[in-house]
Amino acid sequence: MRRPVSVVLGLAAVLLSSSIGAGPAQARSEAQTSPTAAARTTTGKALLGKLTVRAEHRGGYERDKFGKDWLDVDKDCQDTRSEVMQRDSQVKVTFYSASRCAVLTGKWTSPYDGRTWTDAQKLEIDHVVALSEAWKSGASKWKKKKRLRYANDLGYTWTLKPVTRSVNQDKVDQDPAEWLPAKSRCTYARQWVAIKYRWKLSIDTAEKRALTKLLAGDCGHVKMKVPARG
Structure with missing residues (x-):
């Protein structure tokens, strides 16, 4: 019908x-x-669970394998140090000369000890996961080009941090099982696992124990963006 x-x-x-x-x-x-x-989001505890646990590679590390110095990736005369100092300053920075290459002053709060500085020379740029730690955790197998990218990683704000010079010299290349900052330990642990995840770096057993303890409770459940792979 x-x-x-x-x-x-x-x-x-x-x-x-x-x-x-x-x-x-x-x-x-x-x-x-x-x-x-x-x-799009994850937690420090979840990222820790994604990291491979293996013994560290020993031997063969040299700083020059990650480049002799900071690079000027975009060829504007400002190297990676200057770029990070500008990015993280709480005020507009000044430069040593009209060339606007090296940062002279600004305002930075070092996350490891909470101290605030206006003189750029009082700070060093810390690789949160040190170059030698990266080497032992997988970077020994990388090609030089990738190691240069890691050493100058401006694509992820947690990789490089301006910190008090003396504190950075105390930290050197130690992992969280060997050294922890006086302040913001929860944030430090989350940044550590995020960077290792970003670059597919492994952790050893002592490192995992320390990170598991740091990320216990509320700290391990703080939401954050999933890091893009390096």
């Missing part, structure tokens, strides 16, 4: 509505539960 045109049109409207979804609210709900959306 042939149905009236009005009925056919009504059925078509219902089917069309069903095919495109129930509306914006449902679309938002689906987006929030999709694998892509869920992967």
Whole structure:
């Protein structure tokens, strides 16, 4: 039996509505539960669980294998140190000369001891995961180009930090099983596992024990963005 045109049109409207979804609210709900959306955030504890545990590689490390000095990646005369000093200063920086290459003054708070500095020379740029630690954790197998990228990683703000010179010299290349900052230990632990995840670096058993302890309780459940791979 042939149905009236009005009925056919009504059925078509219902089917069309069903095919495109129930509306914006449902679309938002689906987006929030999709694998892509869920992967945008993580926790320090979750990232720690993704790291490979293995014994450290011994021998062969030389600083020059990560480059002799900071690079000027974008060729604007400001090397990686200057770029980080500008990025992390709480005020507009000044430079040593009109060339605007090396930073002279600004305002920085060292995360490891909480001290605030205005003289750039009072700070050093710390590789949160030191170059020699990276070497022992997987970078010994990298090509030189990748080691240079790691040493000058401006693509992830946690990799490089301006810190009090004397504190950085005390930290040197130690991991969290051997050295911890006086302040912000929870943040430090989350940054450590994030950097190791970003660069697919391993951890040893003592390192994992220390990080597991640091990331116990609320600290390990703080939400953060999943680091892009280096």
